[in-house]
Amino acid sequence: MTSFPQIDAVYETHLPVRDLDRAVEFYHDTLGLELAYRQEARGMAFFWIGGQQTGMLGLWQAGSAPMRMVLHMAFRLGQEAVLAVPAELKAKGAEPLGFEGEPVREPVVIGWMPALTVYCKDPDGHSIEFLCPLPDAPDPDFGIGPWSRWLQR
Known part of the structure; x- marks a missing residue:
């Protein structure tokens, strides 16, 4: 095969x-x-x-229908760009979000990947992610948390 x-x-x-x-x-x-x-x-x-x-x-x-699909996509960016995303989104009237959809002021890290990430919603509620794979070793025990906590490990 x-x-x-x-x-x-x-x-x-x-x-x-x-x-x-x-x-x-x-x-x-x-x-x-x-x-x-x-x-x-x-x-x-x-x-x-x-x-x-x-x-x-x-x-x-x-x-518009009563049951409409909401989708997710992730854009890959460089680390410095992802770090700037929360302020840029705020400046343009969009809410930066964390992994669980909570408002954030800084990106979060998904430890098992690891990846630096920030989310937002588009006008139709689709989930938009801005992601930078990190060169660090995966740390599944970290879970998902703020960038500042990742740096303090």
Whole structure:
């Protein structure tokens, strides 16, 4: 049996949104993504993530229904960038969140990975994560906690 070719990254993901204009404003103005293409007639917009060769996010206008799917995606950033995310989100009117959805002032670390991370919600309630894999050895006993506590270990 032959092995499947190694997958080294997620290139694109797509999200349903209730209000395309509001979602485009969030992803462009709040998160700073580059609008790649928008087609009003089909109710869709695409954004480059790190440029055309790196990744893409697609947003699709959907009807509101009583049971709608809420999704999660994570953007990979450098360590200094993740450390700056909470203040940047606050400055743009978005709430930085921890792993359990609690408001945070600094990123949290997921010890078993380990990864430095901050979350927020987009206008449709989708979970957006900003993540930097850390070069440190995994520490499952740490659990999930603030960056400042990780540094004090």
